[in-house]
Amino acid sequence: MLKEYRSVTQDEIELGQTFTKSKKITKQDVENFAVTTGDMNPAHMDDQYAQQSIFKTRIAHGMLGAGLISACLGMNLPGPGTIYLGQTLKFVHPIYFNDEITAKVEVVNLIDKKKFIMAELYTTVVNQDGDLLIEGTATVIPPKGE
Structure with a gap:
């Protein structure tokens, strides 16, 4: 089933914009990820x-x-249409089974490269208690407008 998605284009992206997404992490999620990636670390x-x-x-x-x-x-x-150029990650605290984690991205810098805009976003993941689990910075090229 196809859905229409709307992107924040290079003309629309602004400093301070944020988005959050949450997910409960289950044993099945971990096992599926392990099978997909081959990371069977016993931890x-x-x-x-x-x-x-x-x-x-x-x-x-x-x-x-x-x-x-x-x-x-x-x-x-x-x-959709975003080009993901890079990401720094610092793993601060573990994610436990059944944690409700929330990722947040916030536009913190826009760089005019003449032919396109590059955006830097501060990225975090917290658990249901507000504990910081992951933090870093993503660098992307937002999609061009029509």
């Missing part, structure tokens, strides 16, 4: 191993949270 996959870790339980892949940032950028701000 994510093995209960006995994880009990001996500093977290005392299995945790989600940090990149699963980073994927939610990518979803914000690719689907909402700026949205």
Whole structure:
């Protein structure tokens, strides 16, 4: 089923614009991500191993949270047509199974490259308690307007 999506174009993007997206992280999400990527680290996959870790339980892949940032950028701000150039990530706190995580992107810098606008967005992921899990900066080229 095709949906119409509306992007924030180079002419429309502004400093301070934000978007958030939330998702509950399930055991199935972690297992699907592991199969898709091949990252079968026992910290994510093995209960006995994880009990001996500093977290005392299995945790989600940090990149699963980073994927939610990518979803914000690719689907909402700026949205479809965005060219994702780069991302810095700092993993501050683990994502646990059943955490409700929220990714937020905020436009913090616009760079006029003459032929196109490049945008920098401060990116974060927090859990249901407001704990910072991931932070960084994304660099994108928003889609051109019609």
